[in-house]
Amino acid sequence: MSVLDLGEKIINRITVTVVIEPDEEGFHGYAPALKGLHVDGKTEEQTLHNAREAIGVYLDSIASHGEPLPVGPDLTVKREYVPAVPEGAFLHSVTVQWHCRNMSGRG
Secondary structure, X not given: OOOOOOOOEEEEEEEEOOEEEEEOXXXXXXXXXXXXXXXXXXXXXXXXXXXXXXHHHHHHHHXXXXXXXXOEOOEEEEEEEEOOOOOOOOOOOXXXXXXXXXXXXXO
């Protein structure tokens, strides 16, 4: 038996820090881990959207040139198993803040 079930796959979840600041024209954003990656936008949300797109292009360029990811405090990589889902179904991850301090739900 293999480690993965049929249809299951492994992905790398990459988290990149993006700093967004107001400027004269709207907002300016940059990713400290990705040298030269700067974006702008009229709103904070548009700037974040532009940053996501630019990060994707940047990472594709790194991969196509065989360069290593600049892993550090502002760029982390976590390998995750993605379960198989039925054809036509959608898989979502949900993050919630939980008020309990321990995993039992008590306290």
